[in-house]
Amino acid sequence: MSNTFVSQWLEFSQASLNKFKEFSDTSVANISAAKPAFSSADMAEVLKNAIAANKQFNDISTATFMKLFHNQITSMNLGNTTSAVQELTDISSGLVTQFVQQQTQFVSDLTSAFSGYVANLQQVNGTTELTTVQSDLLATIQQQVKDNAAANMGLLNSLSVATSAWTEKTLTKAAEAK
């Protein structure tokens, strides 16, 4: 039922992850060569990517999600489906809310990491400290990306469970109504 939605979500999540991987790879190479690892343009690109994922999700979910579920309802031929549709709306709304909360937190965490990095740069004394500060930022961002990916996977699980639970409840009600 949610295959197209899920595959689209995974696609842009993968695109985000690829972007971070590029960022990480370049940064590691630069740190190893003791070159400046992050420019403000780099940091802006990372943040922009995270925010874009949020907007993309909103656009996809509003259109595709409900279309998929409506198709499902029609194929199930449930008769009076007002409450079932309302419950689907609630699920969709819950999904968007939770995703937005997660992404907002992610963007906030990224921003804090970058702010901390800039503050540290102003106190750096020598190449060794510069390398340490840059490595620390990289490790922090990598952990945040990992945590965000885990949170998104959790949300996918919630979606999968919600659709199963909704189907079970709706079919049970329909059977009891006969």
Added chain:
Amino acid sequence: MSKSKGSLLSLVGLISVLSAPVFAESPNLPAFGADLSQTSVSGLSSGAFMTAQLNTAYSASFIGAGVIAGGPFYCSGTYGSVGNMQSAMSTCMNPLSKGVGPDAAISFKSAQKFASEGKIDDVGNLKKQKVYLYSGSSDSTVKTIVVDQVKAYYNLAGVPDANIKYEHGNAGHSIITKNVNDVPCSTTKPPFINNCDFVQSQDLLRHIYGELNAPTPSDKLSGKIVAFNQKEFIKSSRSSMSDDAYAYVPKACETESCRVHIAFHGCLQGAAQIGDKYYTTTGYNEIADTNKIIVLYPQAQVSKTIPANPQGCWDFWGYSSEDPNNLDFYTKNAPQMSAIMAMVKRLGDAR
């Protein structure tokens, strides 16, 4: 090698063996002749789920329960089309909507069925109980719509609203204290013990037992923490319970007959993760001290392989069951619950 060198080496070897650290087992849990007619239980998170589970399965043995950020009995079995573990991680924690979350009616119907099959105590026992519930608005780990179903469950069981104290605040996922060194109230992070300027453990005990004497200051406790061999009570290799557990025994309870309260930590809060923080800083001991209550702190531990319990949670979805096609985690025979009730029985045995 010369004889003297050989003798010297043997002697060195012997000294090494004799001086190697010997990790002795903790002593067995002593008997305290406790009054088991007034036993209660509480917990946070997976400890809260275990509280609701134990309180229903052994309802004849309890007079009350405190569920802090947890869900109803048999929550993970709410939807037959969803696996128990999947449900535990989603339906029972952060369902996308109320409509696909836990369902008190389904939970209570399940309890009635299990009772009729002899797997748990008669659900009629529940109506006499006092129940404390809490959900924080900043808790996105276990949503309020989940905890709401616990209240609905106890209402269905016949517990009147007057006997249910359901508190709301702005806490993150945590047990609440008044300790300025604890995590800020609305944050959710380890060790999940938050300062929201009241001592939740004491509030819930007051609700369950009625008027209580004022707590002892933390630095003037009369009693002692008893570390005991928890393994003695464990009959299953899948229990994911630690070798050791703890109990706070007020001085008075060494000679008098005291009540028993079981306090369950949450995931990532066992002694192996956070040391003694849960069993010494959450406020239970201070009020137990002046009110003749022994506080039992069973311990779950992380298990990364078999069973799969990477966060050291209490089992409310079935990882401890020997047969994955015949889950028994919610029954009186469940490995964890039977071990815990055996500990309670020991506390009640004659000294």
